Amino acid sequence: MGNFLKKNWFVAIVAALLLGVSIFYIYDTNKGKLRGKSVNGEDVVFSVAEQDVTTSAFYDELYESGGSTLLASLIEKTVLDQSIETTEEMREEASAQAPVIRQNYMYQYSNQYESVLGDQLIQMGYSGIDDLEQALIDQMKLVTLQSDYAKEHFDELQIRNVSYILVQFSEDSEKTETPNEDEQKRMDAVDAAFAKGDDFATVATNHSEDPSTAPTGGVLGTIDNNTTSLDQAFLDGALALKEGEVSDWIYSSNFGFFKIKNNASTYDSLEAFVKAQEASTEELEESIIVNPIEDLVTQYDTTLLAKALWEKAEALGIDFHGDAELEERIKTLFGVLEESE
């Protein structure tokens, strides 16, 4: 060894120097790094009061405060990824919307906007703010999913497009089922217009006392039997009508007296009705929503989301790998527990 070193002393010195530099480099690189800790083969997340909290214990803590809700969000994303194709139109729309969303958040939350928006996206099962466009695409997919569900369950949901004419209670009204003189006079004017031969849209425009729908010929939009945001008497009356029928006067203790028309209650007639409305837009003061089913799922029936997701998940095949408690929790979140039992 000695002879060897004597012969190759220069190389030995360089090797020793290099070893020293390497050791220093390793030390210098690592000195600012966070060191990990393991106990019984498990990583430790933190320690306090001489107790180590491992990742499995930490997982349980995290799960207790909302883990199953997050899981439901992950299921939602997975269903969407596998069942609805991302179209170029969706990508373009998301790309256009994303800066607007960011700007709105910036306006509301100032410097914190990225953190706030990021947290909201994480809560929806995304990794953070970088997934904003994907989240927007998924929102569009959700509308598509719900619309498809609504079409498939059209009759069961009693989907229909309705119009109405409202005669409000007069100021001094007792608001009973029997209209007072003033209310009756206004209702008679409506009936007279119909007797004269005016169509529903014209009568609504001229006589309906609801300013939000009168300009559009009294068209409310597309509803179904889950549209509980509507006055119950109105909803019951609307659901009882066959396509094309106009109701008698319907008393509503909240508003007054309605005449309701079922404009369309099959998918084909619904499409035809909305197209006809578009064509006659210039005759009305305001335009009408183009896609009636999307109108329904985004405005009047927001209960379909969970059902649509679950139905699609079942069609794809959903497996809880024997965890009955998890299955029950997820089904409860989706509101389908009783249906499946």
Next chain:
Amino acid sequence: MKRLVKVFVLLCFIPVLVGCKDASAQLKDANTTLITVGNTNITKGQLYQTMRSLSGETTAVNKAIEIIAEKEVEANEDLETEAKEYLKSMDEMFGGSYLSLIGMEEEEFLNDYILKLKEDELVKKYISESYNVLVSTYSPVRATVLSFTTEEDANGALSALKDGSMTPTEVVKEFDSTSTGNPELITINTTSYDAEATALVRSNSKDDGWAKVATATGDRFYVIRVEENDAEALREEFSESMLNNSTIREQSTAHYLSKYQFHIYDIDILNDLKTNNPTYVIQQ
């Protein structure tokens, strides 16, 4: 020679091979599938990453405080009684179905609630141990402060109070004051009165009786009396008021995390904590 060359080359690669990263605590069974939907597995690791991103920092601190509270605060019957009484009151409010409404068993609920009470006891302990510092910082005084919009009203009130012909609650009605007439705890955090009033409250003693002060702008007049300014006499009242002070609670948390050497071994949680609650970061 060849061997030396090999060693030489190997040494050149060591720095590259030993490029260490910050620690990130990983689940041992991260690849366990929780749910399969179609052709996609949702794994435990995926869920863990999402939960950790969302609430890792808060959960770590809360769990740490839970552990510390178990050490610092002994379980006692009073806590158990308070928890049971709370449950009873909630049950009465919800027609006997409170537990089923929140999806908990009785034992689980009581254990959780007792833990929350212990965490409050921890803050009380901190307040007690830091009492003198808190008194120096917040300067608590119990005083009656009556506010008037005219000097005439203030003078009339002052006169009536000094000669004892009226009580403070009578005076506020008689002389158009919006004050309650009741004594209250004033600290440096009290913002409901002008600076002139609070300065007089802090400078006066019980012996000074009723005194009057006007704001510099002359648009408001105060009649005040210091009821108590002895720190020990105010201990219970002041401590109670500090219990729900968010700054005090944060200080208490930071104090106990430091005392019990809270140390994080996950870089993401550590970075979040450094950003949002740097006083909770004990490690260098």
